[in-house]
Amino acid sequence: MTLIFDAVTKRFATGTTALDDVSLDVGPREFVSVVGPSGCGKSTLLRLASGLDVASSGTVRVDAERLSYVFQDPALLEWRSAARNVELVGELRGVEKQERRLRARAALALVGLEGFAQQHPRQLSGGMRMRVSLARALVSDPQLALFDEPFGALDEITRLQMQSELQRLFAAPDTHFAGLFITHSVSEAVYLSTRVLVMSGRPGRIVDEIDVPFAHPRPPDLRHTAEFAELTGRVSAALAGEVAA
Ligand SMILES: Nc1ncnc2c1ncn2[C@@H]1O[C@H](COP(=O)(O)OP(=O)(O)OP(=O)(O)O)[C@@H](O)[C@H]1O
Ligand SMILES: [Mg+2]
Known part of the structure; x- marks a missing residue:
């Protein structure tokens, strides 16, 4: 399973450029989160990954036999x-x-x-x-699961439970999916992911990439450790545009 974006730009007929020169890849058993300001092109990025929409320039390559999509609304x-x-x-x-x-x-x-x-x-x-x-x-049994802010509408306690649940499913020996996960929550991104991508405001570009080295499965109280705070601090700083490489 691989998902590769190579210099992807997405311009809509309305004249809005949603994504600008986005390159990323997701490999087998990776869980990659994307955080970025509202309207920066995150849902657009996911739609391109799923094949629901096509890039204006650059290439999107998805090599996955089975792909699933989880929306913000459960849509049952x-x-x-x-x-x-x-x-x-x-x-x-x-x-x-x-x-x-x-x-x-x-x-x-x-x-x-x-x-x-x-x-x-x-x-x-x-x-x-x-x-x-x-x-x-x-x-x-998807090889790639795409998530568009699936827990955004839940209360805080349920949201933390769902994060633990998803994290446990990702780590389970009988599931084998890679994930591409959109969220506004920095701690959610760090807790779930093997890697976090930070996007700029529109047109969205990837401005930083932060590896999250903690082993899976991850205990809920990982969120209270100094190492966790260090990583969420780095992601937040990148989001605020304060990180000097
Ligand atoms: N089908 C479309 N036609 C024209 N413009 C669009 C279309 N879809 C999205 N856009 C524009 O592209 C930009 C990015 O939208 P997108 O939904 O990808 O943002 P987002 O990062 O997911 O935002 P949010 O965090 O609020 O969900 C916005 O300016 C939006 O108006
Ligand atoms: Mg969106």
Whole structure:
């Protein structure tokens, strides 16, 4: 699995240049976060990575057999149970009924929702709905998972729980995805990632790249260590444009 952006620029017909000369790569088992100011082109970057949109110049190469996309909103179908929402991916791919049921059940168990498979989205909490969305993204065993601020709408406590959950899933021996994760939260980026990319204001360029060396799985109290504070400080400083190389 590799994702490579080489000198990618994206200009819309409206005249807005959203991305300017962006080069990046994501390799197997990497989890790369992108932080940057609102409107700098982060969602645009993800849409290009997914093939939903194309670059104006430069090249985007995605070498991944299975790719999944997690939106800020869980985007569940209200008339389907949690299990049937997760099964939808298999239905669209023509996976046989018995098989897709088993896979959906396993994916829901993975996110701690085994007892809630038959509930409908309105019967679930916001955090649980986001868990269903994660299960739907992981049920196809993706090689690359794209996340567009998936926890942005959650309260702080649920958000920290979801970060631990996703981090545990990333580290689990039976999941093998690489991640490209958009967020506004510096601590979320550092906690989850193997690498953090910092973008400038529009048109978005990558202005810094910070390696996060902590081993996975990461305990929640890693967030309270001096090493963690050092890295979040570096990312914040880069965001504020204060870092002199
Ligand atoms: N389809 C489109 N047509 C024209 N302009 C667009 C389109 N999509 C995005 N833009 C513009 O591109 C710029 C970047 O938008 P984008 O949604 O990528 O930002 P973002 O970094 O994800 O912002 P946020 O953090 O608020 O989600 C914005 O100025 C936006 O108006
Ligand atoms: Mg966005």
